Amino acid sequence: MDSETAVEDQHKFTSDDYAAEAMASDMDLWVMFDGRNTPHSELQPWLEAHRPSVLLRDGDPDKGLEPIGWIAVSGSKTGDLLSDKSVDVVGLQESWERLQQAGVPVTFSAVKRLALDHECLCGKWLLHLDSGFKELLRDLKVFGSKAERKRSSDNVVGQSSKKAKTESDTVMLGHTTDRSSIDNGSELVFERDVKSEEDETREQVESVAAERACQDTLHEASPFSAVCTVCLGIMQQFCEASFIEELGNKVKKSGFEFGSVVVSVSFPAQLAVREHAACLILEEACRAEDPHSWKSDLVSLKEAYKWVVYEGLSECLGVPVEGKSPFEVNVNFTHEETKEECHFLASLFPGCFKPAKNKQSLFTRMAVSKALARIGEDQFRSNSSCPPKPMSMPCRAQKISCSHGPIYVAGRYNKFSRSLPQTPWIIDGERRMDSSVEELISEPLMQGFAAEGFNFSSSGREDVDVRTLGQGRPFAVELLNPRRTATGSEMVHKLQLQINGASNKIGVRDLQVVTRDSLLFMKQGEEEKTKLYSALVWSERELQLKDVELLNSTKELQLDQKTPLRVLHRRPLAVRPRVVHTIHADLVDAHQLRLQLRTQAGTYIKEFVHGDFGRTQPNLGSLLNTCADILELDVESVDVNWPPPVNDTPATEANPQQNCLDEGV
Known part of the structure; x- marks a missing residue:
């Protein structure tokens, strides 16, 4: 079917109809295939699940479908897009992402440029366009006919576009719509408006200029046409402002309070092998130019990544990113396709790969680094690829987690009961007492600081039937991974009042936040005082x-x-x-x-x-x-002269003898 027949068959749907559909609402949802975080191998089932007959612009409440906005390229004689090896779907997706990253205006000419370059004038591929681009749909014209593609070929892309298919390939941009003529595999054509020869000439010149500008910008913005063989895409994709913003948003939503942050990055262990190979190649090249020019103190990938990310993350979070901070953000990268690249080291240096507790794999980055420090250049080259093999898929940011270092709260406690153990009393799996000093003190603190757990310690301990009177016994509570970290004296004093008001079996005084190092004074007093x-x-x-x-x-x-x-x-x-x-x-x-x-x-x-x-x-x-x-x-x-006294209400002002709840021993 040629283009004229296609237009005649679908004469009732003009380009204005489709443009009106596309611009109907800026609030429409857009379905996006994100090639940065999703393997390109998943594109085919994704396209199958999102074909036009499934998605409706107005939605389908009976089927639970929400209104969806989308953009696709479609044709009548294409068959399966991915079955045609001449169609560069992966390159198309990557070029589109680079175009977005470049920050240049996205025009219809730029979209056409990508379609021609990657020979993807047919099939379906999704673009996530901002609402500003929808306004350009008013000027949308047909391209896909032989005449239109021939002009594009002659004036813009030269011989490259001649490889594209020339039979009935058309482009449709807009939203899916509940029209019976639109179904999977249907030919969708925009009518071409009649224009004067002068208008066509002017439009053609503007199109060529826009396409060349787009091409130049893409080249300058991202010189990499494939995944870097050394960093496996980490320095390409995960240094972008969009990823840093996403990382910052996840940190903000974690629920932690923090005044600074330290970033901990976990790279795949096999990345050290690729980095080592790159260093060997670089050293060889430098020594060939000047035998004395080589310096081995190169910046590691991990340090380079931190240098790039720190400033953007600090700006996003509004706090300094420092080398040391109680609040830590951990980004864990993985790359399953290359995980076996470091396994050869285990047979050469088995002593470096000893099993360790709580380790899921022998091949930790530290173990691999130790082995690489021992291997010779010839031995490395004979057992590993140098240069590293190219890969089509980049690393993944598999896990982003946040944690806060422990907060230590210390004080002195009195125990007024002769039937209260210091710690939970469990014998043969059965609990003997309802509560304990540890629980009465630590649980309110854990809730106050929104901590995940606690560890209780004290300067010695008393038996269950022994009271602790006077100024009390020094104690400390380690609060694990607290989310609420405001440690002002007013907040701590409120917690002290809460503990003292909850039970007459104990009382605390001098409650305060202390450093971990100061706990040493408490332990010294346990044996020396x-x-x-x-x-x-x-x-x-x-x-x-x-x-x-x-x-x-x-x-x-x-x-x-x-x-x-x-x-x-x-x-x-x-x-x-x-x-x-x-x-x-x-x-x-x-x-x-x-x-x-x-x-x-x-x-x-x-x-x-x-x-x-x-x-x-x-x-x-x-x-x-x-x-x-x-x-x-x-x-x-x-x-024990620790912790220092705090000017607050004592644990109890009553006679200690009157606070004895159970005088029996």
């Missing part, structure tokens, strides 16, 4: 005043304590030397004493009182020649 205890002790025999005097005169008492039987299941068997610095005793009655003991940190007080079947020597029973046991124990003071 002293602690003050108050204990109510029972004696089998009646106690005399001389017993009280004996205890009060005891100073710097040296103890040898074997690991207590009650903790032997979780601590190694050892004899630990400990010191009781002072003892102050008061008689309560004939069989009870109230003791105040200042001891070295780490001393087992209960075992000092009852002896633990002789495992602690000397003990209170051996000193008084009696059988002794402990009835109550309180921690009165943990002598």
